[in-house]
Amino acid sequence: MPRFAAAVLLPLLLVSACADTSSWRERLDEMMISSEWTVESTRPLKGTGLVQVALNNGDQFFISENGRYLLVGANLFEFQGEASFNRTEEARALWRAEIISEADQYIVFPAEGDTRAVVYAFTDVTCPFCQQMHLEIAGYNQLGIEVRYMAFPRGGMGSRGYELLAKAWCAEDPVNAIGQLKIGQGSDLEVCETQPVMTHYDIGQRVGVRGTPTFITQEGSLISGFRTTDEIAEILELK
Secondary structure, three states, X not given: OOHHHOOOHHHHHHOOOOOOXXXXXHHHHHHHOOOOOOEEEEEEEOOOOEEEEEEOOOOEEEEEOOOOEEEEOOEEEEEEOXXXXXXXXXXXXXXXXXXXXXXXXXXXEOOOOOXXXXXXXXXXXXXXXXXXXXXOHHHXXXXXXXXXXXXXXXXXXXXXXXXXXXXHHHXXXXXXXXXXXOOOOOOOOOOOOOOOHHHHHHHHHHOOOOOOOEEEEOOOXXXXXXXXXXXXXXXXXXX
């Protein structure tokens, strides 16, 4: 995303947009109120319904002539009154949900009682934040969240992380094995041919996983990084 995003786009999305904005000029004026940058030039693109906006820091973006849509890098935002929606991310989420449904052979930590949500957690046993996240799983489960572990060795195929993840999935008791491996035990386990680490890693790359832990919801939303039980509950709207 261009550099101006933090100065222009985030205040716009997080604070509010003008409810009755009727043109791109009004929308643009409101956007720039809280920006450290200024508009260098604007140029309507004939026949497209879009206006190209150039800022004095060299960045550019596009806004629809009716002020309803904002195209920033690869993200298309739509304004509806005071609300704004990232339509590109919505499409990505649907696509991620389709891809993640191709996976199987999870290590599952089921919800306690009724299942209120399911998350696919890409993990690496050598990752400190994954080790920390593993300590939160009981809390997740108590909230009704089912956690389905998927393997994502940060060092790629052939790495130490790959080997240990493969051992976890090959163990007689994978749930116990992955917990032991995350505290530095169980490395004497064997690697088998039926483990799904390569498949999981490929799926992770396709859906945009760039580090661990990363969660994908059943709806396809991507949540990066370690999250406490309270944080994941708030994100999933379970409180």
